Amino acid sequence: MFDWNDLRVFLEVQRHGRLLTAARSLGVSHATVARHLEALERALGSQLLVQQASGYQLTPAGQALLAHAQAMEEAALLAQEAVTQRLNPLGQVRVGVTEGLGTGFLAQRLGALLRDYPGLEVELVSVPRFVSVTNREADIAITLERPTAEGLIGRRLTPYRLRFYASRAYLDRAPALDAQADLGEQTFIGYVDDLLYTRELQFIQGLCSDPRIVFRSTSVIAQREAACAGIGIAVLPCYLVGQNTPLEGVLPERSFTREYWISTHRELHRSARLRVVWDFLLHLCAAERSVLLGEERPLA
Numbered sequence: 001m002f003d004w005n006d007l008r009v010f011l012e013v014q015r016h017g018r019l020l021t022a023a024r025s026l027g028v029s030h031a032t033v034a035r036h037l038e039a040l041e042r043a044l045g046s047q048l049l050v051q052q053a054s055g056y057q058l059t060p061a062g063q064a065l066l067a068h069a070q071a072m073e074e075a076a077l078l079a080q081e082a083v084t085q086r087l088n089p090l091g092q093v094r095v096g097v098t099e100g101l102g103t104g105f106l107a108q109r110l111g112a113l114l115r116d117y118p119g120l121e122v123e124l125v126s127v128p129r130f131v132s133v134t135n136r137e138a139d140i141a142i143t144l145e146r147p148t149a150e151g152l153i154g155r156r157l158t159p160y161r162l163r164f165y166a167s168r169a170y171l172d173r174a175p176a177l178d179a180q181a182d183l184g185e186q187t188f189i190g191y192v193d194d195l196l197y198t199r200e201l202q203f204i205q206g207l208c209s210d211p212r213i214v215f216r217s218t219s220v221i222a223q224r225e226a227a228c229a230g231i232g233i234a235v236l237p238c239y240l241v242g243q244n245t246p247l248e249g250v251l252p253e254r255s256f257t258r259e260y261w262i263s264t265h266r267e268l269h270r271s272a273r274l275r276v277v278w279d280f281l282l283h284l285c286a287a288e289r290s291v292l293l294g295e296e297r298p299l300a
Contacts (some may be wrong), residue, residue, distance in 0.1 A: 019156070
């Protein structure tokens with residue numbers, strides 16, 4: 001009979017593709033991960049993973065084991081949930097979200113949730129990339145693309161709108177900007193193309209043939225700050241542009257609409273602590289729809 005700890009290691013290596021990365025995730029040594037894998041393969045009498053240039057890949061035996069290992073992990077998580085909710089109601093929920101929504105919108109609005117549920121602890125993983133629920137980087141993920149992985153529950157969280165913004169300092173010295181045809185004369189702020197995590201955030205290239213982008217960043221917050229400093233025009237989510245910023249909307253007739261999606265593991269969706277956060281996020285985005293769609297400027 002194999003050890004549950006061996007299965008945990010197998011799942012982490014499958015998710016990350018490398019022993020060292022799995023070891024870091026588990027907080028153990030590279031040698032410990034290798035030892036657990038060897039023990040599991042010995043107990044089952046089959047090779048489960050094979051090392052390739054791109055990382056470890058599942059063998060047919062590994063593929064056969066994967067679904068069962070994931071089901072056991074989900075059952076263990078729910079068992080832990082049942083016990084911890086008796087001893088310490090609620091607990092920790094990790095939310096993975098793109099940087100703009102996490103840093104510029106959610107962080108300043110989570111206070112009401114934490115006041116209503118004093119036993120709750122929220123970890124907000126707010127980075128300029130997608131955070132994976134499948135790889136256990138988060139309990140809840142908010143992404144720009146519809147979740148399609150097996151075993152996930154996902155739904156549309158909210159639409160949001162982006163517009164062109166620039167500071168008055170930039171507009172006073174730049175060529176006139178009265179129509180889309182004038183964009184070719186402007187200076188832009190944008191993303192680093194080869195580090196862009198989704199094509200949903202490509203805007204400028206389709207609007208003029210050879211845009212002059214003088215500042216690029218993987219961070220939309222950095223782009224906003226550069227626009228405030230007068231470096232150029234940026235395409236920003238409306239919810240990031242508060243009433244107290246020096247930014248003005250330009251070409252008001254031109255905007256972009258995108259959608260956020262929320263997802264979690266099917267089994268985790270039954271968790272009480274997760275559902276508290278899940279429902280709060282849905283209600284918050286519904287209540288703040290006018291801010292997300294740029295019909296009303298946030299105060300901050």
